[in-house]
Amino acid sequence: MKTDTQLRDDIQAELNWAPDVKTSDIGVIVKDGVVTLTGHLASHAEKYAVERAVQRVHGVKALAIELTVKLPFDNQRTDADIAMAAERALQWNVLVPDDKIRPMVEKGWLTLNGEVEWEYQRSAAEVAVRDLMGVTGVSNLVKVKPKVSPADVEKKIHEALARQAAREANRLAITVDGSQVTLRGTVHSWTERDAVQGAAWATPGVSVVVNDLLVDA
Structure with a gap:
């Protein structure tokens, strides 16, 4: 079993190796295999990439995210711009059913509402909007309500x-x-x-x- 120091070193090495993680200013605290991440990132996309990178490291038992997104001035967008971009992204994604998901934006935080039949459609909607410029976070509140009988x-x-x-x-x-x-x-x-x-x-x-x-x- 890895010590906390070994696990922290492996996490930092993974973050340095991951091509979609651009900043090195991430705090990594490890205690008994539980990892806490701290710091500020320039986009929600990078925050997601950091989370996935840490989960790839063997020995991580639990993960606490205390990362915040602070957009550079050039990347800031109005909520109306983000909402319009999200609507178009959903429309252009072939895995997202038409007119089933409604995006809502408040201070850069994007919330998805609606109902779909399959989890892959719910996930595809989040992927479609996650990397949009100006987004500081995503709440996926889309519900899965299948038409198939759950008997088997x-x-x-x-x-x-x-x-x-x-x-x-x-x-x-x-x-x-x-x-x-x-x-x-x-x-x-x-x-x-x-x-x-x-x-x-x-x-x-x-x-x-x-x-x-x-x-x-």
Whole structure:
């Protein structure tokens, strides 16, 4: 098991290596495998890149984000400009259904509302607007309300896990309550945790996934 000092060094090396992380002014605090990130970034896109980079590092048990976005003067946009750009980005994304998602902007913070049938559509909407200039943060409040009956949801999730994350399939507890799925158990990495969650979200009939999986690094 890595010491906190080793884990911090690995995180800083990963941040320096990641091409989409442009600043080195990020504070990394590690205690018992729990990582806290502090500092100021120039865009929401870079903040997201930092979060993903840290999650790639083996040994990270939990992540606390205390990063703030402070836009350079040249990158600042009015809320109206951001809202218009977000609407166009959603319209041009082939994975986002037409007229289902409504963007709202307040002081650079972009909120998405609406309903879709699939989680991939909800995720695609966030990806479409996340990197827009002027955005300081994104709240994805889009709800997933599938038309498919959830009767065989648990069976389909197990089948998906057998295909996608076979090593973890027998170590997990999957609870289905209507269209809500709760995942419990232990996985070996954040990558495997994401894979199990992705398998659950990809199952027809699922509208909510509660991910209580623990990472045993």
